Amino acid sequence: KQAYSLTHSLRMIYNKNSIKAGARLSLAKWYNRVAESEFKSFNTIAATVYEHHEEILNFFINRSTNASAESFNAKIKAFRASLRGVVDIKFFLFRLTNIYA
Template sequence: MQGQKDSIYQTWGLWHNQVENAGITSFESVARSIAAHHQYILHYFDNRSTNASAESFNAKLKAFRSVFRGVRDTTFFLYRVMKLYA
């Protein structure tokens, strides 16, 4: 795993240099995001875990909230979420 992680880190470095030389603003933004979070991105290669379940739950909450066109009673909303998704 460590060899694969190192290889990916080196490849990202080369790609980052190419992006800087190209001068394309949108790619520079992506390159900055990757540079800022690379340790978390590479952490995937340590234990093969992602935050996909949290993202899925967040999407379900947003869909649930949209059905009610906003939340007025937060306590009741949290109670309903607990009953539906617990």
């Protein structure tokens, strides 16, 4: 129950806050809840979030992510895997631009 509560409260930071300053305050409160919790495995998660908190908080500037870039990278990896080795780099780039451009 406590793990769900911590997870849900982290998720709600994204849903409730619309500005970076509010999200920063909510995130600080979440860190405190993690520190006070008996669930020590969340310390790793909190440390990772803390390490990247500025990049994470940048989401609240215009509420955008790099999901489209990650999706495109996954498509390129799948395309590359289907070729089973590329000999001609120029031809690979040509096919890549024809398919995804």
